[in-house]
Amino acid sequence: MASDQTKSSREKSIPPNVLSRGVADEEVLLDLSSQIYYGLNPVGSLVWRLLKKGLPPAQIIAAVVSEFEVAPQQARRDVDAFIERLESKGLLRAAR
Numbered sequence: 001m002a003s004d005q006t007k008s009s010r011e012k013s014i015p016p017n018v019l020s021r022g023v024a025d026e027e028v029l030l031d032l033s034s035q036i037y038y039g040l041n042p043v044g045s046l047v048w049r050l051l052k053k054g055l056p057p058a059q060i061i062a063a064v065v066s067e068f069e070v071a072p073q074q075a076r077r078d079v080d081a082f083i084e085r086l087e088s089k090g091l092l093r094a095a096r
Helices: 042-051 057-068 072-088
Strands: 017-021 026-031 036-040
Touching: 017 042, 026 042, 036 042, 042 057, 042 072, 057 072
Parallel strands: none
Antiparallel strands: 017 026, 026 036
């Protein structure tokens, strides 16, 4: 049963052990705890930059729709899945 509150509707924060740097149109993340680097594609990079700015998920989804001309429902699913992957790797967590 689906909840009205999806992953993308909850505020998120980036743990202090995660560093990021923009390289061209992409973001590179480093988890200092695991010493693993992650490279993000252009969509993931946009979402990451907006998460860093503290934008609410609804605005992040709207930016993805605008920038990549994707349907809002698909953008929400994709952003939800991306956030879930970031959380599972310890790169993002629920804001306190």
